[in-house]
Amino acid sequence: xxxxxxxxxxxxxxxDIQKEALGLDYAVFETSPISFDYEALxxxxxxxxxxxxxxxGLYGVGNTPLLELRNMTKLARKYAKPGFGARIFAKxxxxxxxxxxxxxxxxxxxxxxxxxxxxxxxxxxxxxYGAAVASQxxxxxxxxxIVQECYDSKGVGQPEIVEKARKCEALxxxxxxxxxxxxxxxxxxxxxxxxxxxxxxxxxxxGIAGVETLGYEIAMQCREKLGKDPDMVVCTTAGGxxxxxxxxxxxxxxxxxxxxxxxxxxTGLHMASDVQxxxxxxxxxxxxFGVPYATDPDHSDVPRSAARPLRYMDRYVTTTxxxxxxxxxxxxxxxGIERGPAxxxxxxxxFSLAQxxxxxxxxxxxxxxxxxxxxxxxxxxxxxxxxxIEIKFGDxxxxxxxxxxxxxxxxxxxxxxxxxxxxxxxxxxxxxVKKAGVKPTDADLEFLxxxxxxxxxxxxxxxxxxxxx
Amino acid sequence: xxxxxDWVRIHSVVLKxxxxxxxxxxxxxxxxxxxWTKGFLQEESAKVGDVVTVVTAVGRTxxxxxxxxxxxxxxxxxxxxxxxxxxxxxxxxxMNFGGEE
Numbered sequence: 001x002x003x004x005x006x007x008x009x010x011x012x013x014x015x016d017i018q019k020e021a022l023g024l025d026y027a028v029f030e031t032s033p034i035s036f037d038y039e040a041l042x043x044x045x046x047x048x049x050x051x052x053x054x055x056x057g058l059y060g061v062g063n064t065p066l067l068e069l070r071n072m073t074k075l076a077r078k079y080a081k082p083g084f085g086a087r088i089f090a091k092x093x094x095x096x097x098x099x100x101x102x103x104x105x106x107x108x109x110x111x112x113x114x115x116x117x118x119x120x121x122x123x124x125x126x127x128x129y130g131a132a133v134a135s136q137x138x139x140x141x142x143x144x145x146i147v148q149e150c151y152d153s154k155g156v157g158q159p160e161i162v163e164k165a166r167k168c169e170a171l172x173x174x175x176x177x178x179x180x181x182x183x184x185x186x187x188x189x190x191x192x193x194x195x196x197x198x199x200x201x202x203x204x205x206x207g208i209a210g211v212e213t214l215g216y217e218i219a220m221q222c223r224e225k226l227g228k229d230p231d232m233v234v235c236t237t238a239g240g241x242x243x244x245x246x247x248x249x250x251x252x253x254x255x256x257x258x259x260x261x262x263x264x265x266x267t268g269l270h271m272a273s274d275v276q277x278x279x280x281x282x283x284x285x286x287x288x289f290g291v292p293y294a295t296d297p298d299h300s301d302v303p304r305s306a307a308r309p310l311r312y313m314d315r316y317v318t319t320t321x322x323x324x325x326x327x328x329x330x331x332x333x334x335x336g337i338e339r340g341p342a343x344x345x346x347x348x349x350x351f352s353l354a355q356x357x358x359x360x361x362x363x364x365x366x367x368x369x370x371x372x373x374x375x376x377x378x379x380x381x382x383x384x385x386x387x388x389i390e391i392k393f394g395d396x397x398x399x400x401x402x403x404x405x406x407x408x409x410x411x412x413x414x415x416x417x418x419x420x421x422x423x424x425x426x427x428x429x430x431x432x433v434k435k436a437g438v439k440p441t442d443a444d445l446e447f448l449x450x451x452x453x454x455x456x457x458x459x460x461x462x463x464x465x466x467x468x469x
Numbered sequence: 470x471x472x473x474x475d476w477v478r479i480h481s482v483v484l485k486x487x488x489x490x491x492x493x494x495x496x497x498x499x500x501x502x503x504x505w506t507k508g509f510l511q512e513e514s515a516k517v518g519d520v521v522t523v524v525t526a527v528g529r530t531x532x533x534x535x536x537x538x539x540x541x542x543x544x545x546x547x548x549x550x551x552x553x554x555x556x557x558x559x560x561x562x563x564m565n566f567g568g569e570e
Contacts, residue, residue, distance in 0.1 A: 007484060007488065007490070075560075075563065120527060150505075151503070153501075153503070159544045159545075159547070166542050169507075172526065173526065174526040174529065176504060176505070176506045177504065177506070178483070179500060179503045180497055180500075181491065181500075182491050182492075183483070183491050186483070186484075187483055187504060195527070195529065270494050272493055273496055274494075274497040276496075326556055330556075333561060334560055334564060373545050373546055374545070377550075378549075378550050379544065379546055379547030380547070381552070382547030382548040385550070393552065393555070407552055407556065410563075411563065
């Protein structure tokens with residue numbers, strides 16, 4: 001008998017569909033209603049760093065150049081105290097097969113799907129990950145379906161997302177596009193169930209393990225080229241996979257660089273709003289993903305996300321859309337490298353962070369991404385203007401997401417904002433305990449301390465203040 | 470008029486506005502959840518607006534309303550944005566490109 005395919009029925013079968021589609025039973029890692037064994041989940045992939053390097057090496061992924069941004073460093077020093085202004089480097093991740101660091105995640109996920117005998121792979125993403133999965137599926141001989149949130153109710157698509165659809169199709173994938181809303185997950189599950197494909201989730205342990213090579217390469221390249229470790233690594237954060245994987249890779253290399261997460265501040269814009277969907281001028285790397293995925297990682301398309309950025313980040317800073325667009329133009333004009341804007345979120349923050357570090361310090365920005373029609377500051381600014389967003393030069397502190405884009409009147413006005421990391425940590429602790437609905441045990445308190453890179457006293461204090469202990 | 474085997478784009482409503490039970494902002498709550506995909510037309514012939522069947526790039530069968538024959542992309546590098554030229558000019562001036570060291 002054919003299965004009922006209505007919303008309630010499919011969502012009701014969610015756990016079974018996901019189990020089939022990942023070849024992985026998450027239940028075995030659960031240790032209490034609050035805790036699970038994260039390291040066991042990560043090692044369950046069976047892939048060591050060396051094995052991942054081997055797989056990525058086969059499929060055009062990894063070993064990307066570490067570029068020194070000399071003119072940007074020189075410019076940053078003009079706005080720093082004497083003796084300050086770290087050397088800025090960027091990992092040119094656009095050199096990966098499909099043009100972004102997401103290839104690292106996709107290479108392992110697709111290789112794993114192939115090993116388990118799946119005929120195809122699926123991913124729910126409006127980002128670069130779609131092209132990465134499509135590219136790896138093509139290389140490894142599997143079918144690929146990408147499901148993306150792309151249009152508002154008038155059928156107007158974000159230029160950046162439309163370009164990503166084109167690229168997926170160019171690489172042989174089927175692209176299913178939807179209007180705004182979290183029920184995309186229903187369409188995704190329904191097709192997953194019908195096709196029996198592998199869920200190449202962004203948040204699977206295979207995907208996140210794939211990013212570890214990025215952190216590892218950063219440490220090793222700094223040691224080889226510069227004879228020392230980086231002092232600071234800045235990662236753009238949305239779903240948290242970059243921060244998590246890079247942090248784990250740096251740790252595996254024994255590198256103690258300060259890890260800074262950076263997002264574009266889009267506070268005030270609702271991510272599931274039809275009207276506000278096209279008021280965003282950058283579709284990823286922003287707080288609309290960065291904050292919820294940091295404070296509640298397990299609301300993704302897998303039962304337990306392997307991306308747990310609060311375990312690894314030392315700081316969380318924000319930038320504005322105008323600062324990121326200005327910095328993208330700076331990269332093109334002063335370094336001769338034209339790259340996509342979203343990947344430059346961390347670079348905008350880095351330009352300002354570098355000014356607070358001494359001149360001999362090494363600051364590495366963990367990625368660049370490819371650029372193209374739609375995925376470029378000119379169509380993005382033109383689209384913003386069409387949507388009634390005011391574009392002006394001024395002080396980025398006047399930025400109001402959805403209303404204006406303030407391009408810094410001069411580079412000295414680019415200034416990151418420090419977000420309250422402890423507030424995010426407290427938020428994760430509270431959500432975890434409330435969701436479980438039980439009193440935490442001593443083991444749970446320790447788990448939550450690791451989850452938030454804090455200690456048991458911090459966790460206890462947070463819970464006591466909120467009447468949860 | 471599209472004929473069998475033509476590459477077409479189809480549209481469907483996955484959930485009508487009143488069927489959407491997820492936690493949504495008010496504006497989204499008023500909208501249908503709509504879906505688009507592409508594939509090879511299976512009917513002998515069809516015109517825009519007809520309900521049709523397609524076989525997609527991966528061989529999946531999907532039904533929907535025919536929206537476009539020979540669909541193509543129109544996204545671009547966008548209209549001229551004068552502010553970009555101003556950023557370029559400013560940066561090169563501060564860095565004194567082409568000038569004395």
